[in-house]
Amino acid sequence: MKIVVCVKQVPDTAAQVVVEDGQVSWGDAPLVINPWDEYAVEAALQTVLDQGGSTKVISMGKADETEALKHALAMGCNEAALVSDPALTGSDNVAVAKVLAAAIQKVGDVDLVFFGKQAVDSDTGTLPSMVARVMGWPAITLVSSIAELSSDAIKVERAIEEGRQVVESKLPAVVSVTKDYGEPRYPSFMGIRKAARAEIPVWDLGELGIEAPASVITWPEMINPPKQEVTTEIVEGDSPQDIAEKLADKIMAEKVL
Amino acid sequence: MTNKIWVYIDQFKGQALPSSWEGIGAGLSIAGELGGGVTALVFGEGVEGIAQEAFHYGANEVLLADDATLAEYRSEPYTALIAKLATEQAPEVILFPTTTRGRELAGMSAVDLESGVLVDITALEVQDGTIVATRPVYAGKLLAKVQCSAKPQIITLRGRAFAKPEADESSSGTLTKVDAVLAEGDIAVKVFDYTTSEAGVSLTDAAVIVSGGRGVSNNPNLEAPGDLSEEEQEVWRAQQGFALVNDLAGVLGAAVGASRAAVDAGYIPYVNQVGQTGKVVSPDLYIASGISGAIQHLAGMRTSKLIVAINKDADAPIFKLARFGVVGDLFDILPPLTDALRNRLDQ
Ligand SMILES: Cc1cc2nc3c(=O)[nH]c(=O)nc-3n(C[C@H](O)[C@H](O)[C@H](O)COP(=O)(O)OP(=O)(O)OC[C@H]3O[C@@H](n4cnc5c(N)ncnc54)[C@H](O)[C@@H]3O)c2cc1C
Ligand SMILES: Nc1ncnc2c1ncn2[C@@H]1O[C@H](COP(=O)(O)O)[C@@H](O)[C@H]1O
Numbered sequence: 001m002k003i004v005v006c007v008k009q010v011p012d013t014a015a016q017v018v019v020e021d022g023q024v025s026w027g028d029a030p031l032v033i034n035p036w037d038e039y040a041v042e043a044a045l046q047t048v049l050d051q052g053g054s055t056k057v058i059s060m061g062k063a064d065e066t067e068a069l070k071h072a073l074a075m076g077c078n079e080a081a082l083v084s085d086p087a088l089t090g091s092d093n094v095a096v097a098k099v100l101a102a103a104i105q106k107v108g109d110v111d112l113v114f115f116g117k118q119a120v121d122s123d124t125g126t127l128p129s130m131v132a133r134v135m136g137w138p139a140i141t142l143v144s145s146i147a148e149l150s151s152d153a154i155k156v157e158r159a160i161e162e163g164r165q166v167v168e169s170k171l172p173a174v175v176s177v178t179k180d181y182g183e184p185r186y187p188s189f190m191g192i193r194k195a196a197r198a199e200i201p202v203w204d205l206g207e208l209g210i211e212a213p214a215s216v217i218t219w220p221e222m223i224n225p226p227k228q229e230v231t232t233e234i235v236e237g238d239s240p241q242d243i244a245e246k247l248a249d250k251i252m253a254e255k256v257l
Numbered sequence: 258m259t260n261k262i263w264v265y266i267d268q269f270k271g272q273a274l275p276s277s278w279e280g281i282g283a284g285l286s287i288a289g290e291l292g293g294g295v296t297a298l299v300f301g302e303g304v305e306g307i308a309q310e311a312f313h314y315g316a317n318e319v320l321l322a323d324d325a326t327l328a329e330y331r332s333e334p335y336t337a338l339i340a341k342l343a344t345e346q347a348p349e350v351i352l353f354p355t356t357t358r359g360r361e362l363a364g365m366s367a368v369d370l371e372s373g374v375l376v377d378i379t380a381l382e383v384q385d386g387t388i389v390a391t392r393p394v395y396a397g398k399l400l401a402k403v404q405c406s407a408k409p410q411i412i413t414l415r416g417r418a419f420a421k422p423e424a425d426e427s428s429s430g431t432l433t434k435v436d437a438v439l440a441e442g443d444i445a446v447k448v449f450d451y452t453t454s455e456a457g458v459s460l461t462d463a464a465v466i467v468s469g470g471r472g473v474s475n476n477p478n479l480e481a482p483g484d485l486s487e488e489e490q491e492v493w494r495a496q497q498g499f500a501l502v503n504d505l506a507g508v509l510g511a512a513v514g515a516s517r518a519a520v521d522a523g524y525i526p527y528v529n530q531v532g533q534t535g536k537v538v539s540p541d542l543y544i545a546s547g548i549s550g551a552i553q554h555l556a557g558m559r560t561s562k563l564i565v566a567i568n569k570d571a572d573a574p575i576f577k578l579a580r581f582g583v584v585g586d587l588f589d590i591l592p593p594l595t596d597a598l599r600n601r602l603d604q
Binding site (some may be wrong): 123 | 334368371376402406445559563585593600
């Protein structure tokens with residue numbers, strides 16, 4: 001099996017993100033692999049363990065955005081490539097989908113592409129199905145486990161809002177993986193050393209053989225959300241019953257029930 | 258004349274999701290400024306009843322595709338149909354709910370129609386004939402204004418961010434039947450069985466949520482069966498705690514939520530997780546018990562209208578967001594609170 005995993009570098013989820021002078025800032029918070037993408041890497045590695053083959057991890061970002069790729073290499077992916085070109089600054093999600101599709105095409109003869117569910121910075125969760133659409137492949141999103149896999153078909157369980165669903169699809173296909181898949185492995189000491197030394201090739205648009213795709217989405221303004229003014233009232237009383245009665249009255253008075 | 262605003266009605270097993278009706282409400286609120294009315298898209302098999310419901314919620318027209326290939330939602334035949342209809346009729350705007358299906362269809366239609374997609378929008382306004390939308394990013398730590406310069410402007414709306422219109426059983430409109438575009442043989446995906454969620458009331462649609470965190474296992478007075486391992490004893494104690502959370506949720510008709518710590522420790526399934534890597538929710542009332550209020554948890558529930566926190570630790574960060582707090586043991590407080598609310602709600 002030839003497998004590609006797509007990962008994104010994002011600010012740590014614990015970061016305080018604010019807008020300062022019109023620019024988004026996360027202070028000195030570390031940049032990490034998008035947490036959802038660790039599940040995608042885990043799924044790719046386990047698939048190769050079962051089926052044989054190789055995993056290539058791809059990320060589109062600025063020239064120095066190799067943190068997510070290094071983490072995936074340290075977890076055990078075989079190869080990495082950074083897709084980066086100054087002309088891609090400000091790309092919208094359809095443009096990113098076209099660029100990632102071109103990168104997958106460049107890898108060639110790919111059977112399965114794994115994605116995370118969603119990027120925790122932009123929170124769009126649309127790339128997996130968009131990339132599939134650009135490639136003309138089926139998209140199977142929110143996969144919680146792979147039941148069967150052969151050279152030309154995959155059967156999976158999906159975790160959708162309403163419950164669990166079993167679906168089968170032809171290959172090649174794009175899959176996005178949810179947390180139910182199982183805990184991602186920690187990088188091994190050897191893996192971290194190997195990743196630190198790895199030379200990660202950079203693919204620019206010339207290398208992909210495409211022009212920068214047009215973007216139609218603009219972000220005219222970023223705003224710090226209005227501060228939520230809450231005065232916290234600690235409810236006290238002589239006994240739990242007394243506290244519960246008072247709290248129940250206060251909740252009823254808010255007319256939310 | 259065709260309407261400029263289309264609303265995709267998301268349904269599962271013949272039941273429309275409430276967020277679909279919110280979409281009609283949002284569509285009607287901007288239809289005036291863009292001209293024309295609202296057209297609802299209803300796809301499935303045996304779903305004419307949903308088309309009628311769409312009229313009740315205010316749709317002026319319904320494009321109804323009723324076909325065996327559309328019986329189970331699949332992104333390929335659904336996208337192909339949306340793309341064909343939109344190419345022929347050129348709507349200005351297509352609204353979807355931000356559900357799994359909505360995200361897929363919006364994204365894939367954007368590819369087919371050479372447009373873009375604005376995801377998880379919480380507010381819409383029209384400026385010079387173009388929509389300026391607001392969306393939370395970085396798990397709601399920031400808000401972004403976003404715009405799409407291509408047509409159709411494809412938008413997914415966050416659940417509960419737009420009011421659901423009142424249904425009026427006497428309303429009707431124009432029903433137009435359309436054909437599916439893909440034959441079964443051209444569709445790469447097959448859907449097999451399906452099991453309903455363990456979660457009960459859906460978190461994202463819930464008006465009231467009662468959540469439990471790691472604290473639900475912390476009751477030293479509970480004696481777990483001795484033949485269990487230490488880990489199993491903790492889960493056993495957590496189940497007693499979650500039973501109290503469930504009782505309160507039952508009285509309030511609420512969904513049950515959880516922190517990631519409770520999910521990771523195996524107290525409750527992942528579908529119940531609230532937060533940055535769980536579900537983002539915005540109920541009218543959120544009751545957090547035994548939850549400290551880590552930034553990733555707050556990201557998932559900070560926009561709740563009324564937040565109530567029960568925690569042993571007076572310094573827990575959750576109290577900063579809470580309107581009402583109780584510094585105390587959830588095992589002491591939840592049972593009488595459940596009784597007190599049951600009495601007031603006359604059950
Ligand atoms: C990448 C990433 C993503 C994450 N995503 C999420 C997410 O989506 N959602 C999420 O929730 N977290 C998320 N987290 C985890 C988050 O950082 C916290 O670890 C987690 O929210 C803590 O859960 P908790 O409040 O239940 O547990 P704790 O922090 O352990 O808090 C337990 C609380 O219970 C109180 N308590 C104990 N016993 C009792 C009692 N008997 N009665 C009353 N109170 C009691 C304690 O005082 C304490 O405040 C994420 C973390 C990372 C790194
Ligand atoms: N710049 C990127 N490079 C590679 N993969 C990405 C990139 N952005 C997003 N992805 C992948 O697409 C998934 C969904 O992202 P999004 O649709 O942006 O929320 C992520 O979990 C990643 O697997």
